[in-house]
Amino acid sequence: MDNGMQVVVIPDHRAPVVTHMVWYRVGSADEPPGESGVAHYLEHLMFKGTKTIAPGEFSKTVRRNGGQDNAFTSADYTAYFQRIAKDRLDLVMKLESDRMTNLQVAQKDIETERDVVTEERRTRIDNSPSGRLMEQVRAALYVNHPYGDPVIGWMHEIKELDLEAVQAFYKRFYDPANAILIVAGDITADELRPLAEKYYGVIPSAGPAKPRVRPLEPEPQAARRVTLSDPSVPTPSFRRIYTAASYSRAEPGEAEALDLLSHILGSGTTSRLYQRLVVEEKIASYAGSWYSGDALDIGDLGVYAGPQPGSGKAELAKVEASIDAVIQDISEKGVTEEELARSKNSLLSAVVYLKDNQMRRARIYGVALTTGQTVRDIEEWPSRVEAITAKQVQEAAQKYLQIRRSVTGLLLPEAPQQRAKAPGASKDEKKS
Amino acid sequence: MRSVILLPKTVSGLIALSLIVLSQLSLVSKAEAIEIQDVKSPGGISAWLVEDSSIPLITMRFAFQGGWANEPEAKQGSTHFLAGMLDEGAGEMTSKQFQTRQAELNMKLSFRARADHFYGSFQALTRHLDDSVDLFAAALNTPRFDQVPFERIRNQIILNIKSNDQDPERIASKEWLKLMFANHPYGRTRRGTQESLMALTPEDLRNVTKRLFARKGLKIAVVGDIKAEQLGKLLDRVFGQLPKDGGVVKLKEAEVMAKPAVQIIDRNIPQSVIQFGHSGIKRDDPEFIPAYVLNFILGGGGFGSRLTEEIREKRGLTYSVYSYLSPYDHGALFVGAASTQNARAGETVNLIRSELERMAKDGPTAKELKDAKTYMTGSYALRFDTSRKIAGQLLAIQVDNLGADYVKNRNDLINAVTLDDLKRLAKRLLKPGELVMTIVGKPEGVEAKSAEGG
Numbered sequence A: 001m002d003n004g005m006q007v008v009v010i011p012d013h014r015a016p017v018v019t020h021m022v023w024y025r026v027g028s029a030d031e032p033p034g035e036s037g038v039a040h041y042l043e044h045l046m047f048k049g050t051k052t053i054a055p056g057e058f059s060k061t062v063r064r065n066g067g068q069d070n071a072f073t074s075a076d077y078t079a080y081f082q083r084i085a086k087d088r089l090d091l092v093m094k095l096e097s098d099r100m101t102n103l104q105v106a107q108k109d110i111e112t113e114r115d116v117v118t119e120e121r122r123t124r125i126d127n128s129p130s131g132r133l134m135e136q137v138r139a140a141l142y143v144n145h146p147y148g149d150p151v152i153g154w155m156h157e158i159k160e161l162d163l164e165a166v167q168a169f170y171k172r173f174y175d176p177a178n179a180i181l182i183v184a185g186d187i188t189a190d191e192l193r194p195l196a197e198k199y200y201g202v203i204p205s206a207g208p209a210k211p212r213v214r215p216l217e218p219e220p221q222a223a224r225r226v227t228l229s230d231p232s233v234p235t236p237s238f239r240r241i242y243t244a245a246s247y248s249r250a251e252p253g254e255a256e257a258l259d260l261l262s263h264i265l266g267s268g269t270t271s272r273l274y275q276r277l278v279v280e281e282k283i284a285s286y287a288g289s290w291y292s293g294d295a296l297d298i299g300d301l302g303v304y305a306g307p308q309p310g311s312g313k314a315e316l317a318k319v320e321a322s323i324d325a326v327i328q329d330i331s332e333k334g335v336t337e338e339e340l341a342r343s344k345n346s347l348l349s350a351v352v353y354l355k356d357n358q359m360r361r362a363r364i365y366g367v368a369l370t371t372g373q374t375v376r377d378i379e380e381w382p383s384r385v386e387a388i389t390a391k392q393v394q395e396a397a398q399k400y401l402q403i404r405r406s407v408t409g410l411l412l413p414e415a416p417q418q419r420a421k422a423p424g425a426s427k428d429e430k431k432s
Numbered sequence B: 001m002r003s004v005i006l007l008p009k010t011v012s013g014l015i016a017l018s019l020i021v022l023s024q025l026s027l028v029s030k031a032e033a034i035e036i037q038d039v040k041s042p043g044g045i046s047a048w049l050v051e052d053s054s055i056p057l058i059t060m061r062f063a064f065q066g067g068w069a070n071e072p073e074a075k076q077g078s079t080h081f082l083a084g085m086l087d088e089g090a091g092e093m094t095s096k097q098f099q100t101r102q103a104e105l106n107m108k109l110s111f112r113a114r115a116d117h118f119y120g121s122f123q124a125l126t127r128h129l130d131d132s133v134d135l136f137a138a139a140l141n142t143p144r145f146d147q148v149p150f151e152r153i154r155n156q157i158i159l160n161i162k163s164n165d166q167d168p169e170r171i172a173s174k175e176w177l178k179l180m181f182a183n184h185p186y187g188r189t190r191r192g193t194q195e196s197l198m199a200l201t202p203e204d205l206r207n208v209t210k211r212l213f214a215r216k217g218l219k220i221a222v223v224g225d226i227k228a229e230q231l232g233k234l235l236d237r238v239f240g241q242l243p244k245d246g247g248v249v250k251l252k253e254a255e256v257m258a259k260p261a262v263q264i265i266d267r268n269i270p271q272s273v274i275q276f277g278h279s280g281i282k283r284d285d286p287e288f289i290p291a292y293v294l295n296f297i298l299g300g301g302g303f304g305s306r307l308t309e310e311i312r313e314k315r316g317l318t319y320s321v322y323s324y325l326s327p328y329d330h331g332a333l334f335v336g337a338a339s340t341q342n343a344r345a346g347e348t349v350n351l352i353r354s355e356l357e358r359m360a361k362d363g364p365t366a367k368e369l370k371d372a373k374t375y376m377t378g379s380y381a382l383r384f385d386t387s388r389k390i391a392g393q394l395l396a397i398q399v400d401n402l403g404a405d406y407v408k409n410r411n412d413l414i415n416a417v418t419l420d421d422l423k424r425l426a427k428r429l430l431k432p433g434e435l436v437m438t439i440v441g442k443p444e445g446v447e448a449k450s451a452e453g454g
Helices: A038-045 A057-064 A086-101 A107-126 A129-141 A163-173 A189-201 A254-266 A272-280 A313-333 A337-354 A358-370 A375-387 A390-400 B078-085 B095-105 B126-141 B147-164 B168-180 B194-198 B202-212 B228-239 B288-299 B306-313 B342-362 B366-378 B380-384 B387-399 B406-415 B419-429
Strands: A006-011 A017-024 A068-073 A078-085 A179-185 A224-230 A237-244 A284-292 A299-307 A406-413 B002-005 B034-040 B046-051 B057-065 B108-113 B117-125 B219-224 B261-266 B271-279 B321-328 B331-341 B436-441
Touching (some): A017 A086, A038 A078, A057 A086, A086 A179, A272 A299, A284 B147, B034 B228, B046 B228, B078 B147, B078 B202, B117 B126, B147 B194, B147 B202, B288 B306, B288 B406, B288 B419, B331 B342, B342 B436, B366 B380, B366 B406, B366 B419
Antiparallel strands (some): B108 B117, B271 B436, B321 B331
């Protein structure tokens, strides 16, 4: 639209419902130093009223109209959504566009909601040894980039966040030129256009969105290890994260090759890690990997495994040695044509399954567009994956699976004993 | 039987355009009604089908009569264990061969043991349907239970048990259920115990299949790119060889704990995790729908429920507080949960109690009922926006014996609930005097109280 707001329509006419989302190109990595958590805290406060809507009334109105709403924040984006009957789309667009510029929060709600956020942090992180360890692993992984700060914020900084910090952040980043409207469901572009103009097109912009410049990482120099011991850890567990190219900053084909590499390495029971550690050597109960390339600046590739119940440090060391061997093998010898074909087939079939889920489709567009990719990038992704060669996958392994790029996190029982939950994959998101 | 749901039939590709550059979009949206077809296979197996050829996928969800609560006490965990073993080799195929073939076909197959039923979910691409069905049929009819994968999956479950035994939410839920369903299989856990698992053999899993995998009580829902006739043949290939009756022994009715108690489980964590509740109301109770509406007002999902308003929105005590009805075939619970920093646990517990008392005494307001109705009726369509969700809804309706008309009538049932119904029902459903709480953490301002003292 003229004010710079981007609009995406994803028609899906199978049910008379729509998913309406507004994505802002701002996340925790855009926070001022010392104010970690302000992006997520603001996301919570967006439900606390505007000049014309009373605190809490937003969600209640949506609910009264048979809709569901929520929001989520990551390091790179903040998004708000409603799922509702098609004939109520007008209503949620009116509400959502209102809070893009008219937020007005009472002092009391500032305090109460900060308590809610600290409880959220306790639930997600402080009450869980694996949550605490992952936070430390990410903090160690990024030497200079704010991806090292937790999206929800450090507890001591959350407690200091005030109305002033929130307002400054809101004013700076909540602007139509910095936002994307995504509507999926029983709607056409012709039906959406006048509504988009009416509610969002009229919001004046303070100017084009400023480039998102964050402090970048220096070339990694040294492997790091982080250990967390806790009496409530029943069996030790292992995870390692390597920084890797993100889709937005990768050389052509590199991110696609990393997706295939991670799939071959650790996706499912036929993957190399599972087959070697769990099936053949029988030293682990679970093993796998992830690649998270949907980041504005830096992606990551993680591997994880947990030894058998009743294991101690010695068994954990064996698990690590085997993971190292699998990684060395894939870097030195590459992948087979058969593995590559199977993984491509699997990634591409996922696109068919994806068509069945309008909410997930909408999210894929939102994530991509807020992390430096374009609609065209998304649409051409299958053909780019199709074109990747075994050589490219091997090169990606050689370039990124270097120990100096990584942090290894070990979760240990305090006394010699026994395991922990499988670590959560990819960058975390917080739901309000 | 034909039932019409308001789901438009569609054609739709993945289309996304920026409005600025966009000029044409030729997708049509014709709100044709989709029908639930009652399909009967040549071999006599019934399924509900919603045909939808817009995406080249087939989704099937099904449920066998009988679940983990039907396993003998000495075989605890065997039903859940079985659910993890059905993709670990079948017929001539070893575990690895089976899983490799499944990956090649991009077929999804999963099983889940619940207390009263054993659920399955199958999804396949239309172009691989035939081969996918072969694999699916093999998994159900000729599972191998080879010793090596048997040990592997057992170890994974034991690891899960050990992990859950340290997870505050899991501890609260497990210990609370044990109190509520003392002396009934429902009070056990789905995964069993480390000891019970170690005693299991492949033969035990085979016995579970003999007991549960039968045509009697089998319910099936299918959504996707398939015609009724084709589905009939498919049903016979997958389920046609199963015996008519497996021999699930009917459980006795559960006596749900009816004395108040507060159980505190000491853990060195900053946040206390609270599970609370008392006996509930069964799905076939004539007042289930009103009870469902009442609970929605008290503690249903999302913002706006009384518990969320009082505990989260007004006081910032928690990130999440909710309650729900948990009906079993032979017993029923009303369940809730919240978590809060240890220092404020007492305050939170008191609020939960006083909100239950207030609702039991006065019931909801007319406005609350009106708002609940518009949400519940208006959001019903949101349960039908993916194939998996549609199949899930149609399966649940069959399992609960509600009849195919339920989809059409359900909103009328909600709208028929009156304020007087709820005021009367609030006294029957909510029993603050019988509230049982399990708290994990180091809660302050709340004292343990055993049921005997109540």
